[in-house]
Amino acid sequence: MKKIQATLIGILLVTAFSCKEVKKDTDAAKEEIEEVETEVEMAKNEAITFKLEPKSDSSVSGEVTFSEEGGTVSMSASLTGLTEGEHAIHIHEKADCSSADGKSTGGHWNPTFQPHAKWGAEGGYHRGDIGNFNADENGNASISFATNEWCIGCDDETKNIIGKAIIVHQGVDDFTSQPSGAAGARVACTGIIQ
DSSP states (O other), X not given: OHHHHHHHHHHHHHHHHHHHHHHHHHHHHHHHHHHHHHHHHHHHHSOEEEEEEEOTTOOOEEEEEEEEETTEEEEEEEEESOOSEXXXXXXXXXOOOOSTTSGGGOSBOOTTOOOOOSTTOTTOOOTXXXXXXXXXXXXXXXXXXXXXXXXXXXXXXXXXXXXXXXXXXXXXXXXXSTTTOSOOOEEEEEEEOO
C-alpha cells in the first residue's frame, strides 16, 4: 500500500512540476506576443519621411512625412524651389522616380477605378488626388492632408500607399481633365517604400 501511495505522490509531483513548466512557457509566449504587438503599434504611430528629388530640370526639393494613428494616415510636405503660385500634388501608382521627367511613376494612384476629380467629389475621385497648394514668393510651400482612405502597409490594396510615389506638378490641377487634371510637368518625386 505504501508503494502505491509513494507512486501516486511521485506521479502528482511530476504532473504538478510539468504543469508549472507549461504555465511558465505559456506566460513567456504571451509576453513575447504582447511585445511584438506593441512594437507593431509603435511602428504604425511613428512618422516616416521621404526626400523629394527634382525632376524635369527643376530645382524643387523637400520632404514628405507620413504617419498613421487610429486608422487615419496624415501626410505633410514641405518644399522649396517652386515657382510662386499654385501647384498640384498627387500620389502616383509606382514608387519609381528613375526617369528624368518623373513619368516612371505612372499615372495617378486609382485603385477604385474612379474618374479624376477633387478629393471627396460625389462622382468619385482617385485615391491619389490630393489637390493643390500655394508656394510663396520665395518658392517655399507646405501642405498637410489626412484621410482614413489610406493606410501604411495594410492588406487592403485599395488603401495601402506602400509602393506608390508622391509627385509635385509645375501647374494647377483643374480637377476635371481626365485622367490627370492637366497639372503640367512633374517637378519633384519621391517613392514611398518599395
